[in-house]
Each structure stands twice: as C-alpha cells, then as structure tokens.
Amino acid sequence: MSDISPNGFPFRHLLGIEGLSPSDITEILDLADQYVTQNRQVDKKRSILSGRTQINLFFETSTRTRTSFELAGKRLGADVINMTATASAIKKGETLIDTAATLNAMHPDALVVRHPNSGAVALLSQKMDCSVINAGDGSHEHPTQALLDALTIRRRLGHLHGLTVAICGDILHSRVARSNIMLLNIMGAHVRAIAPPTLLPGAMDRMGVEVFHDMTEGLRDVDIVMMLRLQNERMNGAYVPSTREYYHFFGLDSAKLAKAKQEALIMHPGPMNRGVEIDSELADDINRSVIREQVEMGVAVRMAVLDLLSRQTSNQPPVGPEGTTT
Amino acid sequence: MSATAYTNARLIDPASGLDSLGALLTNDGQIADLGPGLFAGGIPDGVEVVDCGGRVLCPGLIDMRVFVGEPGAEHKETLASASLAAAAGGVTCIIVQPNTDPVIDDVALVEYIKRQARDKAVVRIHPMAAITKGLCGEKMAELGLMAQADAVAFTDADRAVADAQVMRRVLSYASAFNLLICHYPEERTLARNGVMNAGEVAMRLGLPGIPTQAETIMVERDLRLVEMTGGRYHAACLSTAQAIEALAVGKARGLPVSAAAAVHSFALNETAVGEYRTFAKTAPPLRDEADRQAVVAGLAGGIIDVICSCHDPQDVESKRLPFELAATGIIGLETMLPLALELYHNGAIGLSDLLAKMTWRPAQLLGLRGGKLSPDAPADLLIFDPDKPWRIDEDNFHSKAKNTPYHGRPVQGRPWRTVVGGRVVYSDPNSGD
Numbered sequence A: 001m002s003d004i005s006p007n008g009f010p011f012r013h014l015l016g017i018e019g020l021s022p023s024d025i026t027e028i029l030d031l032a033d034q035y036v037t038q039n040r041q042v043d044k045k046r047s048i049l050s051g052r053t054q055i056n057l058f059f060e061t062s063t064r065t066r067t068s069f070e071l072a073g074k075r076l077g078a079d080v081i082n083m084t085a086t087a088s089a090i091k092k093g094e095t096l097i098d099t100a101a102t103l104n105a106m107h108p109d110a111l112v113v114r115h116p117n118s119g120a121v122a123l124l125s126q127k128m129d130c131s132v133i134n135a136g137d138g139s140h141e142h143p144t145q146a147l148l149d150a151l152t153i154r155r156r157l158g159h160l161h162g163l164t165v166a167i168c169g170d171i172l173h174s175r176v177a178r179s180n181i182m183l184l185n186i187m188g189a190h191v192r193a194i195a196p197p198t199l200l201p202g203a204m205d206r207m208g209v210e211v212f213h214d215m216t217e218g219l220r221d222v223d224i225v226m227m228l229r230l231q232n233e234r235m236n237g238a239y240v241p242s243t244r245e246y247y248h249f250f251g252l253d254s255a256k257l258a259k260a261k262q263e264a265l266i267m268h269p270g271p272m273n274r275g276v277e278i279d280s281e282l283a284d285d286i287n288r289s290v291i292r293e294q295v296e297m298g299v300a301v302r303m304a305v306l307d308l309l310s311r312q313t314s315n316q317p318p319v320g321p322e323g324t325t326t
Numbered sequence B: 001m002s003a004t005a006y007t008n009a010r011l012i013d014p015a016s017g018l019d020s021l022g023a024l025l026t027n028d029g030q031i032a033d034l035g036p037g038l039f040a041g042g043i044p045d046g047v048e049v050v051d052c053g054g055r056v057l058c059p060g061l062i063d064m065r066v067f068v069g070e071p072g073a074e075h076k077e078t079l080a081s082a083s084l085a086a087a088a089g090g091v092t093c094i095i096v097q098p099n100t101d102p103v104i105d106d107v108a109l110v111e112y113i114k115r116q117a118r119d120k121a122v123v124r125i126h127p128m129a130a131i132t133k134g135l136c137g138e139k140m141a142e143l144g145l146m147a148q149a150d151a152v153a154f155t156d157a158d159r160a161v162a163d164a165q166v167m168r169r170v171l172s173y174a175s176a177f178n179l180l181i182c183h184y185p186e187e188r189t190l191a192r193n194g195v196m197n198a199g200e201v202a203m204r205l206g207l208p209g210i211p212t213q214a215e216t217i218m219v220e221r222d223l224r225l226v227e228m229t230g231g232r233y234h235a236a237c238l239s240t241a242q243a244i245e246a247l248a249v250g251k252a253r254g255l256p257v258s259a260a261a262a263v264h265s266f267a268l269n270e271t272a273v274g275e276y277r278t279f280a281k282t283a284p285p286l287r288d289e290a291d292r293q294a295v296v297a298g299l300a301g302g303i304i305d306v307i308c309s310c311h312d313p314q315d316v317e318s319k320r321l322p323f324e325l326a327a328t329g330i331i332g333l334e335t336m337l338p339l340a341l342e343l344y345h346n347g348a349i350g351l352s353d354l355l356a357k358m359t360w361r362p363a364q365l366l367g368l369r370g371g372k373l374s375p376d377a378p379a380d381l382l383i384f385d386p387d388k389p390w391r392i393d394e395d396n397f398h399s400k401a402k403n404t405p406y407h408g409r410p411v412q413g414r415p416w417r418t419v420v421g422g423r424v425v426y427s428d429p430n431s432g433d
Helices: A022-039 A064-075 A096-104 A120-125 A143-157 A173-184 A244-248 A280-284 A291-310 B081-087 B108-120 B143-149 B164-177 B200-205 B213-229 B241-252 B263-267 B289-300 B338-347 B353-357 B360-366
Strands: A053-058 A079-084 A110-115 A132-136 A166-170 A188-196 A210-212 A223-225 A265-267 B004-013 B017-029 B030-035 B048-051 B054-059 B062-067 B089-095 B122-131 B179-185 B232-235 B258-260 B306-308 B381-391 B408-420 B423-427
Touching: A022 A173, A053 A064, A053 A096, A064 A079, A064 A143, A064 A291, A079 A244, A079 B360, A096 A120, A110 A120, A110 A291, A120 A132, A132 A291, A143 A173, A143 A265, A143 A291, A143 B241, A166 A173, A173 B143, A210 B054, A210 B164, A210 B213, A223 B381, A265 A291, B004 B030, B004 B353, B004 B381, B030 B081, B054 B353, B062 B081, B062 B258, B062 B338, B062 B360, B081 B089, B081 B108, B081 B122, B081 B408, B089 B306, B089 B408, B108 B143, B122 B143, B143 B306, B164 B179, B164 B213, B164 B232, B164 B289, B213 B232, B213 B241, B241 B258, B241 B289, B258 B263, B263 B338, B289 B338, B306 B338, B306 B360, B338 B353, B338 B381, B338 B408, B353 B360
Parallel strands: A053 A079, A053 A110, A110 A132, A166 A188, A166 A223, A188 A210, A223 A265, B004 B048, B004 B054, B062 B089, B089 B122, B179 B232, B232 B258, B258 B306
Antiparallel strands: B004 B017, B017 B030, B054 B381, B381 B408, B408 B423
C-alpha cells in the first residue's frame, strides 16, 4: 500500500466512488485502519477536528449511517449537529438550494447528506463552501458504505485485487450496489450481480459485472457474498411475486452458500430482513458473517474520510482585515 | 401597407422546388410576385427596396410544437415574449399547445388565445386544442366547434391518450371533419416514473429510465387505430429508431399518418445529461446515439415530415432541483434554425428539403395558407445567411426563460430579417446593415 498520492487526498467533497483512483481508495482505507485501532482503545477521542462543525443533514430516515457519522465526527473532536427533514424547513417547502444557502451561512466545515433523489447531494455541494459527504443519494451512490465494505474485506483477506464478489438482491434500486460495483472494479476485483431480471438495471452488463439469475450458479467459488436489502414495498407482486418466493430463489441459506468458497464471507449493509434475503442463522454465524464488523469499520472509514477532507483547509485559516477568513 | 421588393435573394420555395437567385415583391401583406426574372425591366416607383445580399429568402418557419405559459404561467413565458423569441428565430407562425392553466379545451379559450395573439404577438399564433376535456384522456372535447374557432389541430400536449377506446373514437370522430390528431406517443405505464432515457447513463446516475419501447408500443397501437378509423394522425415527436421504423411501415401501407421530430432529438443525445444537468431533461427524453442517428436518417429519408422546436420555457426555480424533481423541457424557438441547419452543413439533408420540414410540410398538415412562396400566400418570410457562424448565447435570448442546453454551442446560420404579413418583425442587430 505504498502508492499514496503525493499531494494527499485531492478532493474537497466525497460525492461518490466514481472518479476515485486506486490510490485514493487505498489512502482512505490505510487511514481507516489506524482509526480501527484507535476506536478499540478506551480513550477514543482525538482533537483533529476540534473547533470544526459537522452537520448531518438527513432527508431520509437512517439510524446506523447517521449514528456512525455522528460518532466519527465526535471522536475526532468536531461539534456535530443532526438535522432531519421532518424537523427542518424542508417540509415547509424550502427548496434544496435555499436549504444549502441557509446552512452555508452557518459556516459548517463538513456537511453529511442523505437524500432520496439521485444527484441531490451533488446539487447541494455546488452551493456549499464546506466539504460535502454523500451519505446516500437516491439510487445513485453511497460511497462510505462501499469503502467500509472494502475495508472489511481487506482486513479479513488482506487484499481486494483478484477476489470474486457476488452482489445479490435489489441491485436496480441500490446505491450500495452501484458504489460497491465501482469500487470493486477500480480495485481489480471480479464482480457478479445476482438478481431476478426485474431487480437489475437493463444496461447492467455495461457496468463490468457478470450477471446471474440463478443464485446457485452465481455463488460458485466466490470469495465474498454481499447481500442487499429488499424493501418491503417491492416484494408484494411489484418486482417479485412474494417474500416466500424471493427467499426460495434469492435468499441466502446454507445450501446456496455451499457453492461459494469454503471460507467465503457474508456481508450485508443492514438493516437485514431475516428470512427474506438472508437466513437468520447464517447472519449470526461468527465464522462466516462479517455483518457486525462492517458496522465497526463504518465508523473508522467515516473518521478517515472526515479527516482527509478536513486537510483541504488548515486548522487556523488566515484572518482577513475585517476578521473574515480569506 | 406599401409594397416592398426583396432583390438579390436566393429564393427557396420547398413547395414548388424553386431554388434560384431572384426577387420577390410583397404588397399589402401578401406575396405579389416572385421569380428569377422579376424586375428585369426595373423596379416600379414607390416600392421600397431591400437588397438581400444573396442571402436565402424562404417562407417563414412554422413551429408545430410550442409551449407557452399563457394562460396560467405567464412568469415562464407569455404569448408576446414567445412571439418575440419566434421572430428572432425566423419563425413566423407558432402552434401553441393546450396544456395551459386552464387547459385549452373549449371554444372560449381557443378564442382567448386568438385574441391575445392578435393584440400582443408579432408573429402568427394558432392554438392546438385539447383532444380530451382537461387533458384527462377520458371525455372527448368539442373538436368540431374548436376547429371552427381556429384550433388547427388537436393534442393532449405532453400526455398520451392512454385509453385505446377513447383514442379510437377520437380518431373516428375527427375523420368526419378531417381534423389532425397530434399525439405524444408514450405508453405511460411503461414510462412510469422515468425521468430520462433508460440505458447506461440512467443506470450510472441511478435515475429511473423511460425505455424506448414506451414510444414504440404507443406508435404501433396508434397505427392500428388509424387503420381501423381512417383518422389523420400525427406523432408529435418521435425519438426512437423502432418507432420511426413502425411509422415507415404505416406510411408504406398508405395510412394518413405523419410525424415530427424535436430539434433536441437530433441535436443531442443522452450523454448531455452528464452529471444531472436538468437543462437536458426533455420530453421525449434524449436518447442514445443510435436513436439520434435514426432520427437524422428518418428526417433525411422523409419518414419524419416535420421538425419542431418543442420550445418549453421553465423558470430557474423549476430547473434548479434534483434531476427527478426538476421540470421537463428546453426552450428552442431561437435555436431551431441553426441547429436544424447542422443537418444541412454536415451533408445529411439538402437545404430545400430541410426547410420544407419547417415550412411547407407543417402548413400542409395544418391547412395553413403560409409556408410557401407564391402569389396567394401571406408575406411571411425568412431571410437568412445559412453559413454565418455564431455562438449560441442565452443572454441574447428574447424568451423569458433561459433553459437551454445549447449555451456556448458554435453554430452556422442565423436570421437576417423575419417578415410577418409584409412587416419586418425582426432584424439582426449584428448584421451591420
């Protein structure tokens, strides 16, 4: 892991995996590794972001991602504020651009955004002076999830290059899938997409993945099985006939998992639907399932991202004549 | 009104096939005479002379698909501002769409548009009226009465009539009055929540897509209904290879069908969406390169009869939103001519054939007197230099709206004079004369 870019992480925002280079990703993961160690100590707090303000702006409900970002910011010493759509002006009809302008006037240093529409975070970032981190936009990207998945894999198997990873489930609507497919391709892994055709985008083959509709075939000899969550409203006859039928053909159970490599790991971005996409016992199998480890890696990866982006502005910016920063 | 002689012009009349140097005389708002030998014996006294300097003189353009915010959304565009934009684009006649607020679905509203246009607009404006009451796709509007009042054709604007039985009856009823039914072909249940062309770009951006089949299926259904009823049918804007192919089959079978293509369907492809550029959110959506080329081939081969601007003004607030929530549409009146001329400059279509699709063909379909250079036609003229290079600049638009994806695009060809009923309504401020 020596190919760190000489000038440090070159971006102001983290809007997606698309556009990152292997060395950018490696830099984030290397730094995250250090934070994993730090987070396992009793004293977890650092002051790298002391005096800085981080706003978590969530237009969609989220427990784990928001908490993870909140912890990450606090452990680095930032002041963290959570805003949710229900509690803010958004529900009163304020436009996204107005919201951005309002928040920008409060001089935050980092803005973490989740939004139900693809591209909304990028739009918001155009109006912000601070770093913007995409915590999930529509069906587009969820970059920190892909990064924490990569960190989890790398820590378990030592590398990403050359691994075969099967991503299974609702790929059509999944931002996690898009970010993961891109990251894994950038890092030289082989990606398979396993889903019924109704849950796959039409142009899937152009993403550099191998498509399977038969799970037992798709899981053959894979190193990693990544399960995706299937939203309830998509199960009752709209995209698949029923929960029962979906589980029968596309749920992960030990019979299907037997096709994968013996030591293959099971991942899930959460929250899980036990008995819909994953067998309950498999999800809890400590030898196979790294689902809880993913959560731990999430905090570390988000600390690394906040840390790297904060380096774009020094801790003591020059003060102008009227006390304004230049 | 006094007489004017336009001399030293390259006269192009797609209706008659005329393309030669010559002169044209207008008198009292009408074309009085024209031809290569006109004024061979000198120009009579009392006639104003305009030396066209060898520029092309052709019938003023007719734009079959223009959305205006009046009534109901005058902050986006009024009939007056749209008419100024049209004049600047060489368009002397615009056909406004009925999806206003209120919807143009009865005689009083058709007359309202007619009155407003007469009092406030510098170009001719005719309304297309709704096919169904309130554009709801259920109850037939008063097609015959509205046609008498000046509705030149009927359309549910940006919506398809989903119910096949309703569409069948509309086509059937309209055939008795020889009315033109102009249909936006999109199978809504297949397009559903789609906001751009389904394909690689939509997948990468995580945006819900509209498959090309949504258009094809509707065109194919409509052709069967035309065959059943004999109604005159015009596909408002085709954007896909499959639908163009289907229409070609219908034409070959002798059905009374025609079609238009929007400028954006041949001037851009889906990659213009880039990173969520809402100015590239259009209806029909920008398709992939193969479909774009099929539209060019369809125009060149005569399957597509008409080029329309699909001028659809939107204010900044309805475009500065996440892509899925942003309004659809781009303005096009002032960029239709130079963008269409790209097809001539790159050798796809001859100049006269190209102009026919914006003059004579729409006039024929709509039963208008204009669209041709002949002594019985109104003096609605466009004089332009087809080669003049310039760069599209949104700051110079006359339209109230600025939603153009073409800002900064280098193009060739721009209007020098636009004449409506013998009166100059636009004169190029940069031409130096």
